[in-house]
Amino acid sequence: GATARLGVEAGGKRVTLEAGRLAATVAPQQNPFRINTPQAIAEVVGTQFSLSVAGETTRLDVEKGGVRLTLGHDTSAAVLVEGGWSAVARPGRLSAPTRRTFLTDPSVFPIGVWLQDPALAEEYKAAGINIFMNLWEGPTEKQLAALEAAGLRTVCGRNDVAAQARWRGTIAGWTVAAWPDIAQQRGQDGWAPPITPKAVIERYRALRSADSALPAVLILSQGVAWDGWVGRGVRTNHPEDYPEYVKGCDIAAFQIFPANAREAEIAGQIWLVHHGVKRLCEWTGGVKPVWTF
Secondary structure, X not given: OOEEEEEEEOOEEEEEEEEEEEEEEEOOOOOOEEEEOOOOEEEEEEEEEEEEEEOOEEEEEEEEEEEEEEEOOEEEEEEEEEOOEEEEEEOOEEOOOEEOOOOOOOOOOOOEEEOOOHHHHHXXXXXXXXXXXXXXOOOOHHHHHHHHXXXXXEEEOOOOOOOOHHHOOOEEEEEEEEOOOOOXXXXXXXEEOOOOHHHHHHHHHHHHHHOOOOOEEEEEOHHHXXXXXXXXXXXXXXXXXXXXXXXXXXXXXXXXXXXXXXXXXXXXXXXXXXXXXXXXXXXXXXXXXXXXX
């Protein structure tokens, strides 16, 4: 439940939302209707929206109209959030508005499979899967058509096929890169250093330039949670890379498998999943969704 207080101040109504979620449809107002949270102030003129507070995070989702979100009483730090868009405020930080999509909708919990055959989409759907993460040697028209027929979505690389408007309802997001933070194989010539954060950020910017409507997902390795993993090559024990990597995405993801790991250092250490999620939340400033595989 929500914890809120209602009051009236000069020039309009005021609500203080301390915790929980508030959803409202507000008729056009002569004076603004303000909602204070510990992190921000939402100024409503006439709109349909929801505002939620969890821990140190305030999230605003606007269905119709527009809401001005201010970082506390700092009027210089404010954004206008319009219908179909969202914004997040944390202590000292206010995110730019992002378009709400299947992947950024807080009511959607993504349960996905990795590099699986879309020909099996109906079976996966029956098992509760709602997203296909990346498509082997794709995306192809055949793969996307199979997902469309099953009513499932995918996050995949952007090629000429995927860029076609007809797949807009099937493609939920773009993959910036998968495991750029690990040592990169040079064919028969050994291993090269990981792809640099700068290069990842450039890829992300290129994706956003080509399509600003869909979120871009960056998939990182178990190095997020395990500093000593040798798979990072020359960047092993360099966690300081990650705050830079996550600048190159809208959704930050990583994978680690302690339940079936062969490495003694992480085998059975389930807490590493939480550790990685916590780190990504910290590195993104709490304003980007975080996933784990």
